[in-house]
Amino acid sequence: MQPCSQLLLGVCVLLLSAPTVSAVSPFVSPNLQQVFSGSSVYLSCVDDGQTSDGWTVKRTRGGLTEDCGAAPGFGRAVGSYSVVDVCPPSETFWCEDSSGQQSDRVSFSVQSDTADKAVILEIPALPVRTGSDVILRCRQRNGATVAAYFFIKGSSVGPKPEHIITNITQADEGLYSCSTDQGGKSPQSSLRVREHCLTPPLCPILAPPPTPCESVLRLFCHLVVFCPYCISTGLLLSISVSIEMSQRDKGCQGLDKDGDDVTADVTTEHAF
Missing domain, CATH: 2.60.40.10 (Immunoglobulins)
Structure with missing residues (x-):
């Protein structure tokens, strides 16, 4: 098997076996x-x-x-x-x-932490869309919300009962946490933001509920992902065929139109 053919086979195997x-x-x-x-x-x-x-x-x-x-x-x-x-x-x-x-x-x-002072930050687990609003609260194990300091990407505000982020943008992504005067402190969590779907098919796929342009985006994303694979595969095939044809032409350079070995004829003529 030619080296280019082996390379093409290896690329195909990787593409087919990799999780998508x-x-x-x-x-x-x-x-x-x-x-x-x-x-x-x-x-x-x-x-x-x-x-x-x-x-x-x-x-x-x-x-x-x-x-x-x-x-x-x-x-x-x-x-x-x-x-x-x-x-x-x-x-x-x-x-x-x-x-x-x-x-x-x-x-x-x-x-x-099972202590009464333990708190968690109420922050969405799923990505939020740009332009939406998010309300952050500091909640105790018993379900009650408490006034707290809210730490937003290294800065703090408060104390106050809740922190509202309006008209969210990509700049609002980052780590958030909260703490109380009683010593309770929540873990840090990352707020994830996704662009709101405005101009299909350039808007990204978002969590449900879906919008009509998400279906168009999926098709666009599949084309963007798979077109480079198709192009690279075609180029590899073209290179492989070119190399094989070149090697075949070199093998035929020493033969005349009837298929006889030209070099052998010349050598025999010189001997006479």
């Missing part, structure tokens, strides 16, 4: 990134706001990938949802199908 990211996304209820230990969250795999059949909620623990409902202690099915009891210090989940396609991941910070 799908338009399917995890849906979380409640949509909170921080929870207290012992809390349960509802996770499902959705596409265009509808439950995706054949997709499973998964996590990695101890170096092993586990399926919800299949691994001991990892979730139970309730309708289309997987009910998961999250454990400290953090948990990460995603959706995956039988072919290896994976969704984006969603992570939770778990507050294990």
